Amino acid sequence: MTKKxxxxxxxxxxxxxxxxxxxxxxxxxxxxxxxxxxxxVFGQRLITRNDEVVKLDVPYRAKDDRQVPVGVQASxxxxxxxxxxxxxxxxxxxxxxxxxxxxxKRSSLWVSASMRFNGPSPVRAVVEAENGxxxxxxxxxxxxxxxxCAAPPTTTLDVAAKTLGNMRLTQIVTPLNVSSLAxxxxxxxxxxxxxNLTGLQLDQITLRYILPRYVDKVAIDQGDEKLMxxxxxxxxxxxxxxxxxxxxxxxxxMQVEAKDTDDTVFSHSLxxxxxx
Numbered sequence: 349m350t351k352k353x354x355x356x357x358x359x360x361x362x363x364x365x366x367x368x369x370x371x372x373x374x375x376x377x378x379x380x381x382x383x384x385x386x387x388x389v390f391g392q393r394l395i396t397r398n399d400e401v402v403k404l405d406v407p408y409r410a411k412d413d414r415q416v417p418v419g420v421q422a423s424x425x426x427x428x429x430x431x432x433x434x435x436x437x438x439x440x441x442x443x444x445x446x447x448x449x450x451x452x453k454r455s456s457l458w459v460s461a462s463m464r465f466n467g468p469s470p471v472r473a474v475v476e477a478e479n480g481x482x483x484x485x486x487x488x489x490x491x492x493x494x495x496x497c498a499a500p501p502t503t504t505l506d507v508a509a510k511t512l513g514n515m516r517l518t519q520i521v522t523p524l525n526v527s528s529l530a531x532x533x534x535x536x537x538x539x540x541x542x543x544n545l546t547g548l549q550l551d552q553i554t555l556r557y558i559l560p561r562y563v564d565k566v567a568i569d570q571g572d573e574k575l576m577x578x579x580x581x582x583x584x585x586x587x588x589x590x591x592x593x594x595x596x597x598x599x600x601x602m603q604v605e606a607k608d609t610d611d612t613v614f615s616h617s618l619x620x621x622x623x624x
Contacts, residue, residue, distance in 0.1 A: 385436065385438060395474060433457060517536060599620075
């Protein structure tokens with residue numbers, strides 16, 4: 349595993365990034381913003397609003413715009429399997445914020461992630477079924493006005509570099525329905541140490557824009573079985589937490605490989621600790 353040093357953008361490039369931030373977060377009617385976003389992500393495909401098939405769990409008002417928990421429970425009817433879950437934060441500079449693609453064939457899937465909100469925004473969870481159907485739930489999250497995508501990192505880049513790519517796995521609930529399932533459903537949280545630099549942040553000492561560098565891909569296996577792949581953008585929080593459920597195959601380790609936009613790959617074999 350190699351770790352690349354953090355470097356700074358010139359002021360000219362930083363100015364461009366700042367301009368992008370302002371234009372992306374400008375106040376637009378919700379309908380207009382989604383009307384513009386939807387074709388670029390899903391084309392002309394029909395998306396059905398269904399708050400039972402897709403349950404979105406977000407706070408009404410964020411306690412910290414830099415770390416907002418966004419949870420999604422997908423429960424597809426009639427045994428139809430989940431192909432992907434996508435989280436969209438309309439008013440963020442990079443609205444398509446997280447896409448989870450499960451490898452296990454399941455009709456039910458729960459995921460949650462810590463996200464940045466650049467300002468008050470609709471947030472949407474879109475679930476794609478294997479048969480091509482799209483289902484969506486949406487909500488509004490109010491924020492403090494911090495402008496989290498441009499908020500400076502909480503630590504210096506030198507300090508962040510020392511733990512860059514470190515990971516921790518924590519079981520967050522006990523196994524579900526253990527007595528009735530040969531392979532129990534587990535819920536686990538993955539913490540990744542990474543500043544997830546957005547390209548919109550100023551170095552507080554040099555006053556130059558910091559080069560964007562963020563985790564954009566994560567692959568998670570249990571033993572030899574692939575569990576899921578995750579694609580992310582700048583909305584994923586600094587030192588992000590990604591939680592998910594999965595059907596356990598009994599293996600006691602997870603293999604996690606994360607890649608950031610500097611093409612640095614962080615690979616870890618993490619112990620699963622039942623009951624922790």
